[in-house]
Amino acid sequence: MINVKSTLTYSFFKLFFHCIKDFLITIGNIGKDFSRVLYYVVRLRINASATIEQSSRFAVDSLPITLTIVGMTSVIIAMQIAPELAKQGAEGYMGMMSALVMIRELSCIMSGFAIISMIGSSFASELASMAVGEQISAMHVLKVDPVEYLVVPRVLSGILTMPFVFIVSSLVGLVCTCLVSYMTAGLSPLNFMTSLWQGLYLRDILIAMLKASFFGGTIALISCSCGYSTRGGAKEVGESTTKAVVWSFVAIAVWDYIFAVLFYL
Amino acid sequence: MSISVRNLTKTFNDKKVLDNISFSVENGHTLGVVGFSGSGKSTLLKIISGLLYSDSGTIITENNSDIAMTFQYSALFDFLDVYHNIAFPLLERREFRGKYSKKEIKNIVKEKLALVGLEGIEEKFPSELSGGMQKRVGFARAIVTNPNIILYDEPTAGLDPVSSTLIENYIVRLKNELNAACIVVTHQMSTITRACDDVILLYEGKIVYRGTVNDFVSANTPYTKQFIEANIDGPMEIKSLT
Numbered sequence: 001m002i003n004v005k006s007t008l009t010y011s012f013f014k015l016f017f018h019c020i021k022d023f024l025i026t027i028g029n030i031g032k033d034f035s036r037v038l039y040y041v042v043r044l045r046i047n048a049s050a051t052i053e054q055s056s057r058f059a060v061d062s063l064p065i066t067l068t069i070v071g072m073t074s075v076i077i078a079m080q081i082a083p084e085l086a087k088q089g090a091e092g093y094m095g096m097m098s099a100l101v102m103i104r105e106l107s108c109i110m111s112g113f114a115i116i117s118m119i120g121s122s123f124a125s126e127l128a129s130m131a132v133g134e135q136i137s138a139m140h141v142l143k144v145d146p147v148e149y150l151v152v153p154r155v156l157s158g159i160l161t162m163p164f165v166f167i168v169s170s171l172v173g174l175v176c177t178c179l180v181s182y183m184t185a186g187l188s189p190l191n192f193m194t195s196l197w198q199g200l201y202l203r204d205i206l207i208a209m210l211k212a213s214f215f216g217g218t219i220a221l222i223s224c225s226c227g228y229s230t231r232g233g234a235k236e237v238g239e240s241t242t243k244a245v246v247w248s249f250v251a252i253a254v255w256d257y258i259f260a261v262l263f264y265l
Numbered sequence: 266m267s268i269s270v271r272n273l274t275k276t277f278n279d280k281k282v283l284d285n286i287s288f289s290v291e292n293g294h295t296l297g298v299v300g301f302s303g304s305g306k307s308t309l310l311k312i313i314s315g316l317l318y319s320d321s322g323t324i325i326t327e328n329n330s331d332i333a334m335t336f337q338y339s340a341l342f343d344f345l346d347v348y349h350n351i352a353f354p355l356l357e358r359r360e361f362r363g364k365y366s367k368k369e370i371k372n373i374v375k376e377k378l379a380l381v382g383l384e385g386i387e388e389k390f391p392s393e394l395s396g397g398m399q400k401r402v403g404f405a406r407a408i409v410t411n412p413n414i415i416l417y418d419e420p421t422a423g424l425d426p427v428s429s430t431l432i433e434n435y436i437v438r439l440k441n442e443l444n445a446a447c448i449v450v451t452h453q454m455s456t457i458t459r460a461c462d463d464v465i466l467l468y469e470g471k472i473v474y475r476g477t478v479n480d481f482v483s484a485n486t487p488y489t490k491q492f493i494e495a496n497i498d499g500p501m502e503i504k505s506l507t
Contacts, residue, residue, distance in 0.1 A: 133340060134336045134337075134338065135343070141316065143359075144354065
């Protein structure tokens with residue numbers, strides 16, 4: 001007699017259904033927390049000082065790592081593209097191309113990745129530690145809604161400050177591209193700037209700022225939700241942080257696709 | 266009557282954790298809830314405090330009752346100093362926001378800290394305090410709104426005997442000062458004898474003994490005997506050991 005529970009097929013389906021269940025629970029938790037955040041925001045029940053504090057953390061604290069990542073990516077791309085364009089005699093398009101790539105895509109997505117790894121993971125582990133240490137339960141008993149006190153300021157900080165991070169990182173990215181184009185392809189900064197204006201549209205900047213806002217809000221919401229719903233101990237804190245990072249990466253990729261389809265298809 | 270629990274039932278994964286529990290606690294009285302691990306004590310407190318829903322049963326309190334709870338590991342907010350931990354409900358709870366001036370809050374915090382014997386530590390963070398001090402700060406935070414029902418979850422767990430005695434004395438003191446109805450979940454006999462008036466003994470979600478502390482200590486039922494003498498053998502099977 002075969003013990004069904006010891007077969008590979010059984011283990012596969014068990015794992016598969018566990019993943020499906022976990023996926024649905026996470027979606028449910030994020031949706032529930034989003035509706036509660038919306039409830040407080042619509043009623044203007046916003047803790048201004050906490051929002052400012054979290055904004056400073058979201059935008060200012062993350063800036064060095066964000067700028068490093070965006071700057072380095074720009075340098076690497078410029079190092080490879082500028083000499084090739086120069087060989088084809090198309091170095092005059094370098095500024096325009098950089099502006100299009102940087103504003104429409106690179107700056108936003110790279111800043112998002114940097115913020116997920118630095119701020120998103122920190123939000124998730126912080127709230128998860130509070131949840132397993134009964135601090136969230138203590139807030140409930142003290143009749144203070146943890147979503148209002150902890151999640152709303154973090155989500156708002158993401159929505160409000162991510163466009164600022166995007167602007168600064170775009171500027172840094174373009175400056176890096178300009179310098180590397182000069183060093184590797186001999187493209188003068190003046191020519192780079194002249195070409196840059198041809199690829200810089202206000203519409204693109206506004207769309208990218210809106211996208212950055214969505215990225216910021218999504219990262220904060222997912223990270224807080226994954227942390228907030230943690231039960232158990234140290235192992236679960238780690239799992240929640242990992243889950244927050246993975247879900248945030250996927251979510252901003254999906255948002256990026258939606259924005260591309262909506263505005264550039 | 267300050268709090269009355271009637272026919273409370275709670276099931277987790279088909280296992281009845283609380284089975285038709287009923288009791289009441291008067292103002293100025295302390296009820297000790299004892300039992301081995303997994304007997305449903307903490308679940309009972311969580312249901313009374315509103316952290317969990319029961320499957321059935323009712324909890325009746327007087328009008329405008331305010332329920333406070335202290336946690337086994339204090340659950341102080343580690344990102345706030347002692348002052349802001351204690352003032353937290355006054356600053357953040359909707360009904361209290363803006364009700365008190367900064368000076369009034371400062372005085373209230375000072376008064377509550379004095380009640381638990383901890384003056385002058387307002388600027389310290391929880392990580393700078395000993396376990397016993399953290400428990401007392403947790404007490405001060407719980408009573409800052411002058412609750413009429415106080416729940417203590419394992420108030421002396423992890424403390425040395427002298428600190429435990431101190432905590433037990435404060436439980437009695439707070440009960441008398443606030444004339445509150447208190448429920449203490451504990452494993453320790455010293456907490457029962459020093460801080461409680463009545464006791465219920467839980468086993469597998471059911472009350473297997475109820476009475477005054479004096480009766481509990483002298484009772485010769487198989488359940489009380491096993492609990493007081495800490496016997497492995499007896500009518501109560503300890504699931505965590507088997």
